[in-house]
Amino acid sequence: MSFKNVIAGFALALSFALGGIVAQPQPASDTVVADGPQTLGGCIRLYATGPEWHVDADHWIEGIDPTVDPVIDSSGFLTFHTIEKNAVVSISPSPDETLTARGISVGGSNGSYLVRLRFYKEGVGPLKLNNPAHWDYIEGEFSNLWIIVVQDGAWE
Secondary structure, eight states: OOHHHHHHHHHHHHHHHTTOSSOOOOOOOSSOOSSSEEEEEEEEEEETTEEEEOOBTTBOOBSSOTTSOOEEOTTSOEEEEOSSOOEEEEEEEEEOHHHHHTTEEEEEEEETTEEEEEEEETTTEEOOTTSHHHHHHHOOTTOEEEEEEEEEOOOO
């Protein structure tokens, strides 16, 4: 581990220990949930016909409307919207064992309602899911992407 990584890790740990020294301004909103962290998430199934929320007795969804499936935007990102608008604490897209066996990883970003997910394939690089050849890398009857979004309902 490099000295730079050690210092960065120490600074991050110190900021958590001190309770976050720097306050970030939050935009006003009338559509936020109650104060405190809210955990949202669910499972996106990446079928050959396109992405869908996978909801059944074993797969639940929270904070996202399951009747509005994720879409692929013009930049090739997989996107969806949360029900409530809140400050983002963390987003964790997690490819299942089917996707990781294919060398797929995913990174996410979130702003208020919109969540954007970028897929990467080992040896290929960033995938543009609006390219059928790139979609073929991830689609499948059992290809799942698990999503966790932690938001804070403390906006005033």
